[in-house]
Each structure stands twice: as structure tokens, then as C-alpha cells.
Amino acid sequence: MLRLLWLFAVLDAVLLLDTGMLFPRESSSRELKELSGLWVFRADKSPNRNQGFERAWYKSRLGETGPVIDMPVPASYNDITQDSTLRDFIGWVWYEREVVVPARWITDEGTRVVLRVGSAHYYSVVWVNGEKVTEHAGGHLPFEAEIGSLIQKDRIHPCRITIAVNNTLTLETLPPGTIQHMNDPIKYPDGYFVQNTYFDFFNYAGIHRPVLLYTTPKVYVDDITVVTDFLDNTGFVRYQVSVKGAATATLKVTLMDKDGHCVASSNEASGVLKVVDVKLWWPYLMHENPGYLYSMEVHLMAADERSTYEDVYALPVGIRTVKVTNTQFLINNKPFYFHGVNKHEDSDIRGKGLDWPLIVKDFNLMKWLGANSFRTSHYPYAEEILQMCDRHGIVVIDECPGVGIKDIRSFGNASLAHHLDVMDELVRRDKNHPSVVMWSVANEPAAEMQPAALYFKTLITHTKALDPTRPVTFITDSNYARDKGWPPVKQIVPDKQCGSSSQIVQAPYVDVVCVNSYFSWYHDPGHLEVIPIQLNAQFENWYGKYQKPIIQSEYGADAVPGLHSDPPMMFTEEYQNAVLRSYHDIFDQKRKQYVIGELIWNFADFMTAQGITRVVGNKKGIFTRQRQPKAGAFILKERYWRLANETGKLPPWTKYPCSL
Ligand code: BDP
Secondary structure (H helix, E strand, C coil): CHHHHHHHHHHCCCCCCCCCCCCCCCECCECEEECCEEEEEEECCCCCCCHHHHCCHHHCCHHHCCCCEEEEECCCCCCCCCCHHHHCCCCEEEEEEEECCCHHHHHCCCEEEEEEECCEECEEEEEECCEEEEEEECCCCCEEEECHHHHHHCCCCCEEEEEEEECCCCCCCCCCEEEEECCCCCCCCCCCEEEEECCCCCCCCEECCCEEEEEEECCEEEEEEEEEEEECCEEEEEEEEEEECCCCCEEEEEEECCCCCEEEEECCCEEEEEECCCCCCCCCCCCCCCCCCEEEEEEEEEECCCCEEEEEEEEEECCCCEEECCCCEEECCEECCEEEEECCCCECCCECCCCHHHHHHHHHHHHHHCCCEEECCCCCCCHHHHHHHHHHCCEEEEECCCECCCCHHHHCHHHHHHHHHHHHHHHHHHCCCCCEEEEEEEECCCCCCCCHHHHHHHHHHHHHHHCCCCCEEEEEECCCHHHHCCCCHHHHCCCCCCCCCHHHHHCCCCCCEEEECCECCCECCCCHHHHHHHHHHHHHHHHHHHCCCEEEEECCCCECCCCCCCCCCCECHHHHHHHHHHHHHHHHHHCCCCEEEEEECCCECECCCCECCECCCECCCCECCCCCECHHHHHHHHHHHHHHHHHCCCCHHHCCHHHC
16 A cells, blocks of 8 residues: 555656657557658858848748758768868757648648657757747757647648757856857957867767657647556556646556557556556566566547547556665665666767667677666767667666756856756656666766755755656766866866865765766876775775765776787776776675676767867777777676676576677
8 A cells, every 4th residue: 555655656746847748659640750861951150150040041941041951860960071160060050851741630620740859959949831839958858849730821832840950058058068259369260269068078969869740639648657666476557647638538548568468457547557467677687588568558539529539659668666775776676786888879970860770789789798777978868769778678877968067157046947947858758768767967067166065956856856766866076077187177167175075965865876987097097006995995985974875887998999008008908908807806896785886988989079188089988989899898798797697687598698
């Protein structure tokens, strides 16, 4: 009974956003039209970057107001041409695409037509046939607009979609940045400015995820929330369906197993489905049948004086629990050890654009490696990736784009309000993914600054209220970013004492302590011998002070593939190997106590801004940017399979991982 009361209580956590953001899926009542492919494109290179708005480029075809080029969607625009001014462009770019909309979508008054953008970095304004339909701040989460009435106005011409996207980062964006105008005429051309960022990846921009049109009936399933639990052999799926477009509707909710058999059903908009002989959702390498998903089919029927409406939406549901103790992370009440990676959405040519071959390759590599988890450093990844995680049992720490919050002015009210909105959007989008087991609200902010304490208290409390079912974390830099040479924090941060005070902000509110450290790299460079003592001290200090489980959320070293030296020297593959091995020795001592995970920095090499510490990007990958293994990948593979053998339950086919 208590369990059921708890399930009810958690669903009362109400998102402040007034609509849902269900992933668009086809069904007998919903159609979908993908707009991936070639769009026309122009960067607004006018001095104030504002010509597009001044001359209303959205009013007519983009090709009529100036030159245009082909631009693939989804993709970052930066690496598509040979033009360095486009690669490094700051400001508004314009995309346009004409779409022929099925006649029925226009004539059928009972149909809603929705335009959805999976993500566009950073700020977007969208017009349909010259009329503004929406705008959105934030580069990593979806947004939508209903456009039916607009396309009905002009039934003759194809529907023209114009999207202006601006990649400028300011003190109040997430991630933050600053625009610096260089006014010295002896050094810089007239009107010269640069974008400063305080994070270590290239600020790729453009329409990064699919744009599509989809339909629903006028009365439709707007959102579904599920929270799961189990007791012995019985699973519980507490659900809530929210309906839009009518005050009343009849619902039929059916939970189907993988073989299409109904295992539970209900006619209520909210309730608890009981699943006998439940098949739990388990992580990869923890169970012989990982990633088990049920399908919750919601069937809506409604009527008004004009028509009847029927909507069908099927949501994949994994039944599992997550709990944290002082020393353990429990999935389905069993200790889970994160042996995984940090990733980036990053690859040659398409930058941060969603790319299925890359996604599938990365999952194959993670499984080859024996990785059971990753963290979405440093922003929310595509939903398509989370769906893969659900299906393959890869566990996710879901991070918001709160990276590089280094300037005291980024702790103001406007920044906080935006950060809270982003958490709302993130939780709204990802709440139903069984693979997501923890929220990360920020990476290595300047937590020592005085306003940070209240800022993060508010943020973490808010996130826990949004979703009381998942732990919350905040990633701390045990090295302190200012020592790294990047970002240029010394110029923008008032020079306050920077020591261990960041711990004060983090630990009282988070459920799991996540620590990044780069011993023998940013500190004591070249001195591998310091790793054991420093890493040991790091763990003992954090645990001693807060008695919370710890994840080594980043560690690693750059290795230029093919660069060798023995004894090891920095930037060689041997040095990367040595760093990994030293860290692993300490992890092996502490994982028996309170260390609950290790995530290598990074899965693959990735592009960064140009700078004196980066040779065409960050080379801390254990795979190259083209996804070929460096020597370190084999060390990690051996270790991860050994850990899996020790801590998990391997299916027979994984006995010989080398053949995978
Ligand atoms: C960490 C940051 C990560 C960087 C990494 C590095 O969280 O974004 O890429 O350092 O310097 O502190 O390689």
C-alpha cells in the first residue's frame, strides 16, 4: 500500500510547462512527414547580422532575397563548405524548405498539423508561409508549433518553412558565453568581434536534429507520464495521460509485452497497472535479457457536435527502480557499477547533426567495449539515442547544457530562470526513458562563487521536485578549471579564492557525488607517479566529508593516435594507457567501498575551438574521431568485461567478447 501511495505521490510532481513533448510516432491516427534532406541556406553576414529581419527574408522565398546554398538537415553547417567564415560564423543563419502537404491534412478539419524541430542550436525563430509560428531558446531540446490554420490559408502553394537560427551565446544562455568586441583599430578590422565560450567543445550550430510535420486528431493524447516499481514478481506502472482538445474523452490504456500480449489494461486517465510475472528492465551486462520494454498503448476516443476523434499513441515502458544508498547505486535493488564513457555528439563533416550510421556504430563500439553506461556530457542528446539506450540497456546520466558557467554574472536571476526552464524541458522530454537513471544539472561551474550556493540549491531542489524518482547530481572539477589554461577564466572571473569550497555547494543537495579529475595532466603534467596518492586523497576526502557514493565522472589523457614513447610521455598512446591503469588500480580499491562508477573522458576524440592546448580538437578519446581504437580502448575493453564478469550476469553469447 505504501508503495502505491508513493507511486501516486511522485506523479503529483507537476511540470510547469503546459504541454507535453511526446516523441512523434506514427500510429493508426498519426501521420508523419520527415523533412530531412536538403534545405536552402544563407548566413546573414551583414555587419549587425540583422539584415534578414530588417528585410524580412521570411516573407518570400530565400532565393529571391539573395544568394543561397544547399544545406543538409540535420547537420551543423560549420564543416559543410570550404568557407572558414561559415565555419566560424557568429549570428543568424537562415534555412528554408518548401513542403507539399497531403491534401487531407489541410481539408480535414479534425486534424492538427504540428511542425516539430528536434533541436536547433541555439536560438530559433520559425515562420510558415511568412508568418511567425514560434521561437525557442536552447540548442538541445525539441520545440513545436501547430501550423494547421496557416497552411489552410494557402491551399495552392507548397508550405514554406523558414527557420532562422542564431548561435550567439551570452551570459544568460546555456551554455553561457560572451561576445567580445575588439575596438583597437591597430589590431583588428572595423566591427571585429569574437565569441568567447568557457567549455571545451566546438560551438557547432544549425538544425541538428530532424524537422518534421506530424498530425494528430483535434482531440489528442498530449502527454503520458509513467513511474514504475515492483514487488516480488509483480510490476507496477503508475501512469497519467493528459488529453488536449476536449474536456472529456474515453481512454483505453493497454500494456503489451514484447510478444504483443496484453498484460494489463485500464479505462482511466491515470492509475496503476499491475503486471504479474514482470520482466524487469535491466542494464546491459547485468542480466541475460537487458533492455526489456513493454508497450503502453493509449487509445483515445472523443466526440463533439461535429465529429468523432480517435487517437492512438504507443509508449515504450521499461519497469525498473533506481535507489541510492550511502555507498551504492541500486537498479532493481541490485548494486549497479557504472563502467562507461562520456560522449559528445560530434563527428566529421556533420558536426553535431544526428546521424544514424554514427549512432549505430557508437552503440556497437560501446557494447564491444563492455560499457554499460554513459553520461550525456555536456547537453541533452537526441531522443533517438535515448531510445537506443532503452532498447539495449545502456544506462544514462542525463546532463543539461549547464556547462561552462564560470562568470559571476551567469548566476543572476535571468540565468537561473532559464536554467530552471531547461530542466523542465529536459525532464518533460526524458522522464519516461528507463535508461535515464540520474539527472545532472551542471558540469564544473564556478561553484566557489558566492551566488552559486543559492543558485544550485534552487536548481537541484527544483529538479528533485520535478522528478522525485531519480537522483540528481552536479559534476565537480576536483582540479579547478582555472588551472587548465582553458577556458580563459582568469579574464572574466573576479579573482576569488577557488579551493575546496565548491564541495560546499554540491554535496549537501546531490544524491551522488560526481568528480572529474586529471591528475598528471592539468596538474603535475608528466608525473604519473602522483596519481595514486592524489586519487586516493580525492576519494577519501569526498567520502569522508559527505558519505555519499562517488562516481569518477571524468578522467583521462590526450593521446595523438600513432604517437609513441616508452617510457611514456604526454600525448602518446603509452601515456594514456599509463594514466588509465593508474586510475584503475585505485578504482579497484575503492569500488568495494563507495565508488560506484568510472566514466572515461572521452569515448572519442572531438572538435574544440582552436587554442594552444588543442591540436585539431581534444584527443582524450579512446577512439579517434573516426571511431578507430587507440591502445587505451583495448585496456578499457579488458577491464570492462572483467568488471562485467564480476558484477553482472553475462548471457552465454558474451563469453567471448572478442568475437562481438
Ligand atoms: C573537463 C571538462 C571537459 C573537458 C575536459 C578536458 O568537463 O569538457 O573536455 O576537462 O579538458 O574538465 O579534456
